[in-house]
Amino acid sequence: MAGDRLSWAGLLNWSLSYVDGAGPSRAVRDEERRWLADAVEQHMMMDVVSRMREIALLMSTPPAVLEAQGITHDDIEDLLSELQVHVESIDMANDLHSVGGLVPVIKYLRNSNARIRAKAADVVTTVVQNNPTSQQLVMEASGFEPLLSNFRSDPDLTARIKALGALSSLIRNNKPGVSAFRLANGYSGLRDALNSESARFQRKALSLTHYLLSESHSDCSVFAQLGFPQLMMRLASSDDSGVREAALGGLLELARDTTLGNRNLLAEHDRLRRLLRGRMESIRTMTPEDLDAAREERQLVDPLWITCYHEPSMLRNEGLLVLPGEESFEQPPDVAGRLFEPMRRASARRAPPAERSDPRDEIGGGMVLLLGGPAQDGRSNSPNH
Secondary structure, eight states: OOSSSOOHHHHHHHHHTTTSSSSOOOOOOHHHHHHHHHHHHHHHHHHHHHHHHHHHHHHTSOHHHHHHTTOOHHHHHHHHHHHHHHTTSHHHHHHTTTTTOHHHHHHHTTOSSHHHHHHHHHHHHHHHTTOHHHHHHHHHTTOHHHHHHHHHHOSSHHHHHHHHHHHHHHHTTOHHHHHHHHHTTHHHHHHHHHTSSOHHHHHHHHHHHHHHHHHOGGGHHHHHHTTHHHHHHHHTTOSSHHHHHHHHHHHHHHHTOTTTTHHHHHHTOHHHHHHHHHHHHHHHTOOHHHHHHTHHHHHHHHHHHHHHHSSOOHHHHTTOSSOTTOOOOSSOOOHHHHHTGGGGOOGGGOOOGGGSSOGGGGOOOTTHHHHOOOOSSOOOOOOOO
16 A cells, blocks of 8 residues: 555455456455555544544634534534544543644533533543543643532533533542542532432432542541531432442441441441331342342442441341342442443443444534535434433
8 A cells, every 4th residue: 555544445446356246256365354454444543533633623713713604502512422432442532632632622611501511521531531641631731620610510410410420530540630629629519419309410429439438548537527427328218229329338438437436426326227227128028029139239238237236137137138049249349339330431441433333323413514524424413412
């Protein structure tokens, strides 16, 4: 192949020579297969970087110019959705800053349109999750501050939830991020989220709370002083099973902190004893199907009871802790962490865009005339919710 860029016309002619019916087909040699695979991969990577540059240029354009060009908020949201698809690849995520796209995305966190603020937070989440390089770049680009502001005080609930998701991905396994969250009194924002009426907001706040408690037991006293035990006891009776399990997980983490007396604080709380007894009575009356669905809750209630009261729970005594066919366990599952799993996907999952099944549904098409020719497949305007 001549030059640094693949000639698709030449590739097409080369491929058709095997299937044009003009003569007998011959087997493609292994080296030819490898050349073809490498050529396609190289072109797609170059095409993605080029497209990211185009999107970055558009997002850097003053709003008045965009409006004069007929670009709407829906168009911007679609562009952010497309960008989120591209940065699923960890290499592309780390390239976002070098192509000029990271700073504009962070600026969109302050946009007047709530949907754009939420979608920008989605992009940040994808960029930083399990990615120390991009976590540092976002911190250096002052991305922490607008995320924290949106999480704590955005008037739109969805934008608040998305900002919390991005913050969680930004500070996980990131000591400077955790320190910044602590110094900015982010814990009070988590408390406000637990006091909200949104189960989704509560689950995400409980997940981050569980992470912070497990990472630093020195924070347990701070959470206790802010009233988190009482909030978690209330949420442990939630109708939402995810909230209920995450709250029990947080209480267990606090109870295991023996250095600051949280175990005694919880054990002496009549509300917790009544709560756990009530949950166990409810579990005892469940059908076999419901018992199976409540496995995580069973495996949290029992160790919490043992930790606080130093005696087996009725679930253990009555054989409801480990049902026939279930594996035994020594430690309860990381329920709160599991709830936040989509925000901390392993970097191994982050394959290049070429391996995605069909990214077209995530890519907005309103920008084709302004940004240049589209890919050969069509692009829809469906935003990524």
